[in-house]
Amino acid sequence: MLRRLSRRLRRGERSLGGACRAGPRRSPPRRHRRPTQTQSAELLGQIVSCVAADETAHAARLLDSLGPDPTAEQPVTTSHAAGLAILLLGAWSTSPAGVPAGLLAATALPAGHWRGERAATDVLALVRKGRAHRSVQKLIVHPGGCHVTAGTAFALAAAVLTWAQRTSTPPADIAQAQIG
Numbered sequence: 001m002l003r004r005l006s007r008r009l010r011r012g013e014r015s016l017g018g019a020c021r022a023g024p025r026r027s028p029p030r031r032h033r034r035p036t037q038t039q040s041a042e043l044l045g046q047i048v049s050c051v052a053a054d055e056t057a058h059a060a061r062l063l064d065s066l067g068p069d070p071t072a073e074q075p076v077t078t079s080h081a082a083g084l085a086i087l088l089l090g091a092w093s094t095s096p097a098g099v100p101a102g103l104l105a106a107t108a109l110p111a112g113h114w115r116g117e118r119a120a121t122d123v124l125a126l127v128r129k130g131r132a133h134r135s136v137q138k139l140i141v142h143p144g145g146c147h148v149t150a151g152t153a154f155a156l157a158a159a160v161l162t163w164a165q166r167t168s169t170p171p172a173d174i175a176q177a178q179i180g
Contacts, residue, residue: 119151
């Protein structure tokens, strides 16, 4: 009986007898679907694979396709991509099963000048200290949102490349298995 009562309450019935049911819940119409974590993960996986394959121009085009607001062509935003990259790096910093020990401590950014290079350096330092989530606002204000997105994607790619070197696994396989 308790299960039936809680089920009725979840369905939104106003009375226990079911005589006066609430109508179906309708969400307001949206112009664009909300991006799922899967879409963000797929995009980050593509960016990391491009960086690993030294196709940096393609990775830059993928990053340039992101904007502050979702569009019909690109539902993933800069904040979705940066947030997921920081989540992944934060999870990897605790060295869960399957992640090489000390991965982020050994991660170094490749030589060269990249958009978001300073943000990537800051993100890696904050993730190593376990303070990346608390400092996201400061990161966005200081170098700027697009630089933070590029930097987090770059830091994620550097971590995957370090992982690949330590385990002798192709970076594309790690990106596919760990990011999406």
